[in-house]
Amino acid sequence: MKRLRPLALAALLAACASGNEIVLLPNPDxxxxxxxxSNAGGTAVLDRPNAALAVARQSxxxxxxxxSEAEIQRRWADAIAYQPPRPVTxxxxxxxxxxELTPASKAMLPQVLDLIRQRPAPEVAIIGxxxxxxxRRYNEELGLRRAEAVRRQIEAIGVPxxxxxxxxxGAGNPLVVPSRPYEPRNRRVEITVR
Numbered sequence: 059m060k061r062l063r064p065l066a067l068a069a070l071l072a073a074c075a076s077g078n079e080i081v082l083l084p085n086p087d088x089x090x091x092x093x094x095x096s097n098a099g100g101t102a103v104l105d106r107p108n109a110a111l112a113v114a115r116q117s118x119x120x121x122x123x124x125x126s127e128a129e130i131q132r133r134w135a136d137a138i139a140y141q142p143p144r145p146v147t148x149x150x151x152x153x154x155x156x157x158e159l160t161p162a163s164k165a166m167l168p169q170v171l172d173l174i175r176q177r178p179a180p181e182v183a184i185i186g187x188x189x190x191x192x193x194r195r196y197n198e199e200l201g202l203r204r205a206e207a208v209r210r211q212i213e214a215i216g217v218p219x220x221x222x223x224x225x226x227x228g229a230g231n232p233l234v235v236p237s238r239p240y241e242p243r244n245r246r247v248e249i250t251v252r
Contacts, residue, residue: 081110081130086144095120145252146173149233150208152245155191155200157207170212173251174221181252182217184208186226189244190237194228201226208247 082093084107092105097113102120104111108130111120131138148170150163174180186201186208205224213219232244 078113079110079133080104080113081125081134082107083130083138084108142179142252143177145250147248147250148173150247150249151242152204152247154189154240154242154245157200157203159208159211164211167208167211167215170249170251171215171217174217177251180221182212182222183248183250183252184212184222184224185248185250186224186228187231187233187244187246187248188229189241190229190232190239192229197228197230198226199228201228204247208249212249 080093080095082091082104085091090105092103095102095104095111095113097120100120102111102122104122106124108125108127109122110125110130111122113120125133148166150166151160152158152163153160170182174182184205186203186205188197188201188204190197192200202224205226209219209222209224212222229244232241233246234241234243237244
C-alpha cells in the first residue's frame, strides 16, 4: 500500500470580482500533485505548477492558465507569507521486541523540541509501528507502548502533553515492503510535527 503524504502544495483561494481564483503552487521537492475544480459548467484539473483559474458563477467550464512566479507573488504574496511551516516527520527506531530506542534514535529526541519551537501553534502526532514478528494484536499493543514511551520521553524534555496525540498501526504500515518478519526498519515510531 502506498503511503499517503500530506499534499505538498498550497492551493490558495482569493476572492476576486468574477468569483474565486485558485493557483497550484509547486511542491518544494518537485513531486507532482493536482487539484480538481468544478462549477456548473464542468471540471478543470490543475496539474502543473503555477496553473491557475478563475471560478466564476457561470455555465461554462473553468479554463486553466499558467501564471509567472512574479504574477503569483503580486497577487498572493500575503497569503504565501502566512503559510504555516511544512510538517516534518522524524523516524525513531527500536531494539527488537522492546520499547527501547536505539542509541542513534534517542539522540534525535531534542530535534522534536526544536521543531515545536519553530511553530506558532504546534501539534505532535506519534505513531507506533512494529515488524511482523508477532501476531496482529501483540504488534498493535507493542506499537502503542512504543508510541507512549516516546511521548513520555519528549514530555520529559519539555513538550507540553496537550500538543501530543498517540496511536499505533502495529505491523499494518511497514516502511519496508515486502519485509522479512524481523525487519529492523519497520520497528519504529514516526513523530510528525505540524
